[in-house]
Amino acid sequence: MTNELEEQVREELATSAHGWTDRIDHDRVLADGRRALRQRSLRRVAVAAAAAVVAGALGWAGLAGALGRGAMPGVVATPSPAPSTVAMNRVTFDLTGVNGADYARLEVTLTTDGTVWMSGTDASGDVRFTTSIAAVYVTAHGATIDVGVPAVLGLVPGDPRWILPVTSGTAAVTTDVRKLPSGGQSAYLATFSSGGASQFDGVCWPGADGEVYQSDGSSxxxxxxxxxxxxxxxxxxxxxxxxxxxxxxxxxxxxxxxxxxxxxxxxxxxxxxxxxxxxxxxxxxxxxxxxxxxxxxxxxxxxxxxxxxxxxxxxxxxxxxxxxxxxxxxxxxxxxxxxxxxxxx
Amino acid sequence: MGETREAPMFRSSPTRDAEFAEFMRTASLSLGRTAWLLTGNADLADELVQAALVKTYVAWPRVRSGEGLAYARRVLVNLNVDRHRRAHTTPSDRIDGIEPRHAEQSVDDRDQATRMLATLPAQQRRVIVLRYYDDLSEAEVAHHLGISVGAVKSSASRGLATLRSRFARVPEGEGQ
Structure with a gap:
């Protein structure tokens, strides 16, 4: 089946390409090439240093992650009914060290009906809010949530030793990954300073097979x-x-x-x-x-x-x-x- | 921090020009077709091929005999990656894993293949073109794109899966 599809793709590409005719002006290429050589030989090229110094302390320096260009549906933590389905998997993230977080802990529960429930609790353990999102949105790419600070919650396979958010902007402030009790998955939570989650690109993690994986599934x-x-x-x-x-x-x-x-x-x-x-x-x-x-x-x-x-x-x-x-x-x-x-x- | 490139002296020569003209005669059609499939845009494809050939001309003395096409194609692919990144605009929505169309993907809609390629994320499109049009091995595609063989396999697999669904939806005769 795959071979048939591959052949079909080959044929379609060949058919499309066959209609292409060479429109390149070869004399112009040679003229531009000679000019490039002359320019290069006449001067030493001073190239501005594009110093990409990645932030010093190396804690999360230079790295962070991003949810497909701000992509998945954001979830704002607002009060809603508590989960009524049987909890299959629950992990708790400690937020006490996260500056600006509204809660001391975030409990994340994956239920049998394919829903991810999130509950924020205060220091005494009282639930301050509960909300939910369809588990289909909580992939390795993660879903944006709000716990007082922007955050990304995601699920990755296995029990990785570490999770690394990758961003095109400000690095994540904190990152935590915790294995769900069953199902062979782990949940991760990355928190960001204001606006940081919008530049989240994804995460990387080590697999049990010794490979490194990134959130599009590739290695x-x-x-x-x-x-x-x-x-x-x-x-x-x-x-x-x-x-x-x-x-x-x-x-x-x-x-x-x-x-x-x-x-x-x-x-x-x-x-x-x-x-x-x-x-x-x-x-x-x-x-x-x-x-x-x-x-x-x-x-x-x-x-x-x-x-x-x-x-x-x-x-x-x-x-x-x-x-x-x-x-x-x-x-x-x-x-x-x-x-x-x-x-x- | 700064950097200074110590550029060597070069001179063009009739020999270089003659050799390169012969190379262009055999290579520019193939490069143009690859560029067309990568971009789906005739003008962009021309610009990419022109730029790739000029860069190849400059590097010509160091291009190993018989590897001119591979070298120029690699330059072309990298130029396209850079161009795409410069043109990239952040999309505002992505629902359930469906990628929005990229700026690169405003194609001429000349035919079914380029329309379907335009639905693929940029890396999958590059992999599909290099693998199934240029007939490069997975290792060669990885080398061209600077990604792992595993990433090539993954991109090809996902790209084919997407194309399979597109093929299934395109009625006979559409897209001409």
């Missing part, structure tokens, strides 16, 4: 890092049409920065090892870059490279909190541009 290639006290996993998230190089440290810290298409995203994220004594800086090299080398500014620093989904990532470890404190420059050979030196200032 991005990942590479583990064990270097100079830094341990964790690199992978590219691809959510909401945004590709990011992401690092999740075993210590729970994480960062990410956008790595669109062929564009080189030069700098850098910083992190600390679990002992808090060594910092880490990361540079993502362009496609097909070869011969990477690092000119270290910090005599105690050290560096390595690793491949992540076909891209080369340079990892520098040292004592400085900044890339400039550790590195003078990174050089490599670019497939298109030849030798390139990225100076760090």
């Amino acid at each position: 991005p290639a990942h590479t583990d890092l064990d270097f100079d006290g830094h341990r964790g996993t690199f992978f590219f998230t691809d959510l909401n049409d945004r590709t990011r190089l992401t690092f999740h440290a075993d210590s729970g810290n994480s960062f990410s920065f956008e790595a669109n298409g062929s564009r080189y995203r030069p700098y850098f994220a910083s992190a600390h090892d679990s002992a808090g004594t060594r910092s880490m800086a990361v540079a993502l090299l362009p496609w097909n870059a070869t011969d990477p080398a690092v000119d270290l500014a910090d005599a105690s620093a050290t560096w390595t490279t690793l491949g992540v989904a076909g891209r080369t990532v340079v990892v520098v470890s040292g004592t400085s909190d900044t890339m400039a404190g550790m590195v003078r420059s990174i050089s490599y050979t670019d497939e298109a541009d030849g030798p390139v030196v990225q100076r760090v200032r």
Whole structure:
């Protein structure tokens, strides 16, 4: 059946493409190409540093998540009748550490009729509100809710050790994931500062099979890092049409920065090892870059490279909190541009 | 922080131009068809092919013999990804997993294939085109798009599932 469908798709695409005729002006391509070569040879190209410094403390630095572009139906916590169906799965999220939260705890119950009930309770355990949403909306992508602060509630398979919200804006303030008692699922809750949930793109989590998963169900290639006290996993998230190089440290810290298409995203994220004594800086090299080398500014620093989904990532470890404190420059050979030196200032 | 690119010196040469002209003669039709399927828009497709060929010309001495088409196609795909991201506008609604149409998906509606491709999220569309029109392997598609093979499989599977339902809904003869 799938093969038949594949053949049908091939035929449709071929038929559509067959009607296309070459309309490219080859002389214009050559003229534009010669002009590009002349311009490049006449001047050194100073490229503004697109320093993508991911927030310092690395708690949730640089990362957060987003619900399909603000997509799923938002749920405002308002009083409503309590659930009458039999509770199959219930977990409780502690909100006492969440600034601005209206409740001390949020109880989440998945019932047999495919409904997710949410109850906010105060410190004494009294229920202050109850509301519900069809479970179909509470997928791995999550649903926006309001607990006094914006939040995203979602369900992911299995019992992941961590959950990582990915956002194109402000990172999540808190994230928690708890296994439901039955059903092989876990619920996660990410809270945000005002407006933050609207830039939530999705979440990532580790599967029991050792793979990393993202909320569209796909499993991005990942590479583990064990270097100079830094341990964790690199992978590219691809959510909401945004590709990011992401690092999740075993210590729970994480960062990410956008790595669109062929564009080189030069700098850098910083992190600390679990002992808090060594910092880490990361540079993502362009496609097909070869011969990477690092000119270290910090005599105690050290560096390595690793491949992540076909891209080369340079990892520098040292004592400085900044890339400039550790590195003078990174050089490599670019497939298109030849030798390139990225100076760090 | 800043960066300075130390650009090497290049000169165009009659040899380069002749080689590249021959390459264009054989490659630009294929690139144009891929661009058409990726965008569903003839003008955009022309712009993408033109830009991809110019970039390939600049890199030509480093493009391995026999790999010009693969190189240019990779450039084209990446340019399209970048273009899509620049043009992307945040949709306001998404209901029950149905993706809204993207700016990229305002197509010419020339035929059934591009209409159906326009219903797919951008990554699924790229994967479907590269996998089933350009006939690339899953690993090659992953390399072109900078995603994992697993993501390629997942996108292809979901894209095919969507197309299956679309095929089922399109009556005979529609979409010409």
